[in-house]
Amino acid sequence: MRIAIAKFGQETSTFSPVATTLDTFKLYGLYEGQQVLDKAKGVGAVGGFLDVAESSELDWTPVPLFGAWAGASGVITAETLKYFEDKLIAGLQAAKPVDAFFFDLHGAGQAENQPDTEGHLLAISREILGDDVPIIIALDHHANLTQMMVENANGLVAHRTQPHNPFDTGQQAARMLIAQLRGEIAPTMAWQKIPMITHQEQFLTSHGPMKEWFDLAREMETRPGVVSASTFPMQPWLDVPEGGWAAAVVTNNDPALARELAAELADKAWQLRDQFWVMDSVTPEVAIRRAVAAENGVVILSDTGDAVFGGATGDSTTILTEMLRQQITQPALLTLVDPEVVGIAINAGVGSEITVQLGGKLDHNFGQPVEITAEVVKIGGGRIEAVVIGLESFDLGRAVLLKAGSIQIVVCEARGIGGNHPIVYRHFGVEPAEAKMLVVKTASNWQYYRDMTSEVIRVNTPGATMSRLQDFDWQQLPRPIYPLDDLPQWSAR
Numbered sequence: 001m002r003i004a005i006a007k008f009g010q011e012t013s014t015f016s017p018v019a020t021t022l023d024t025f026k027l028y029g030l031y032e033g034q035q036v037l038d039k040a041k042g043v044g045a046v047g048g049f050l051d052v053a054e055s056s057e058l059d060w061t062p063v064p065l066f067g068a069w070a071g072a073s074g075v076i077t078a079e080t081l082k083y084f085e086d087k088l089i090a091g092l093q094a095a096k097p098v099d100a101f102f103f104d105l106h107g108a109g110q111a112e113n114q115p116d117t118e119g120h121l122l123a124i125s126r127e128i129l130g131d132d133v134p135i136i137i138a139l140d141h142h143a144n145l146t147q148m149m150v151e152n153a154n155g156l157v158a159h160r161t162q163p164h165n166p167f168d169t170g171q172q173a174a175r176m177l178i179a180q181l182r183g184e185i186a187p188t189m190a191w192q193k194i195p196m197i198t199h200q201e202q203f204l205t206s207h208g209p210m211k212e213w214f215d216l217a218r219e220m221e222t223r224p225g226v227v228s229a230s231t232f233p234m235q236p237w238l239d240v241p242e243g244g245w246a247a248a249v250v251t252n253n254d255p256a257l258a259r260e261l262a263a264e265l266a267d268k269a270w271q272l273r274d275q276f277w278v279m280d281s282v283t284p285e286v287a288i289r290r291a292v293a294a295e296n297g298v299v300i301l302s303d304t305g306d307a308v309f310g311g312a313t314g315d316s317t318t319i320l321t322e323m324l325r326q327q328i329t330q331p332a333l334l335t336l337v338d339p340e341v342v343g344i345a346i347n348a349g350v351g352s353e354i355t356v357q358l359g360g361k362l363d364h365n366f367g368q369p370v371e372i373t374a375e376v377v378k379i380g381g382g383r384i385e386a387v388v389i390g391l392e393s394f395d396l397g398r399a400v401l402l403k404a405g406s407i408q409i410v411v412c413e414a415r416g417i418g419g420n421h422p423i424v425y426r427h428f429g430v431e432p433a434e435a436k437m438l439v440v441k442t443a444s445n446w447q448y449y450r451d452m453t454s455e456v457i458r459v460n461t462p463g464a465t466m467s468r469l470q471d472f473d474w475q476q477l478p479r480p481i482y483p484l485d486d487l488p489q490w491s492a493r
């Protein structure tokens, strides 16, 4: 058997001003042919898929097409989407005949000419492969599930936890596909849209309403006839016509059961809606005071508005400005994107002192530079190998380490992963465990600091991924939607 394999992923923040181009994909990984498989070993959904499929008794050959991941940023340019369209068409045509197609997708990619890039690519795939070739997809659970995606896939699996575990998702997808190819199951799928969006502050599945909702899906998967149950708390910065949460259930040849369970999952999310809207972030002023007063470090300061994993620019100076204003003397670490300052620092050289307008240059809606005098401590950057949320490496561009008093700042040309993994600091010889406070550019993915974290403080900061969703200028989102509109009653049934 021949199974085509491809990966395409980008998470769009409609409110980020930085467009996503082919170069963005190159920064996070753009591979072809055998490289798709080599780079996936043990990592991501493709890695999980290979892990299960290779150890199964199925006699099969992988036919890798392309692997493309761009992290999260602004809208994808039409030219970039066209590039992947062409690649997909040529790849599938050349791969034929195939017995199945495994497509690893993010599911929240918006292009300037296509609000539903994944649905669009799946429709193209279906047209080329015909109705008899199963298409199984893996999705990030922050995907915006759409009609076109569901129509053109035979089965889907979303991440079952946050922090994300794409490897597990790929394993589940492989199990589903193998069972289908062996004739053990006939997948039938139903889905339900839920007219709500929420901020990211209750997105962890370890506790609270998200745990309750995801646990229900896990319990459903133990019921007879259920193949997979997926919950989609859409990432909340996607302004598209079909935007909103969703649930999807795959059953074994039982469409009525799939519909009933998708409705049950949707109603459950709706019942929990107020709990999903509980905010625990505090103002930057309160956050820094609390971090200074904390007995031990490392206090993780989560820059919720500038989450690079959600598509923000990674150059917000809000928290740094507050650190400077309060004249903190404790060791603090953060990262900022600023190609201009990287150039100035490299020209000045290690050991010199520079006074620059730092950060706040990319996002004109929310950003503003801060003037800082700092010592250039080290020059570094480039491609860094580390497994971070399904990536096997990322590129910082050129980067420098600046020091202003007790504050050390890694300034990079490219966003990479922000400072969301200790390797970004260790790369410069700085041990983050020795810091009192450390800024992460994520609202939930601080797991890489788990070993050294004394406390996490979510900071209510402005930016393309801010929690105050009501403050965005929504244009495309279907209305009415909770909580932007008055929508007291709703049920999927």
Ligand SMILES: [Zn+2]
Binding pocket: 140, 141, 142, 164
């Ligand atoms: Zn996600």
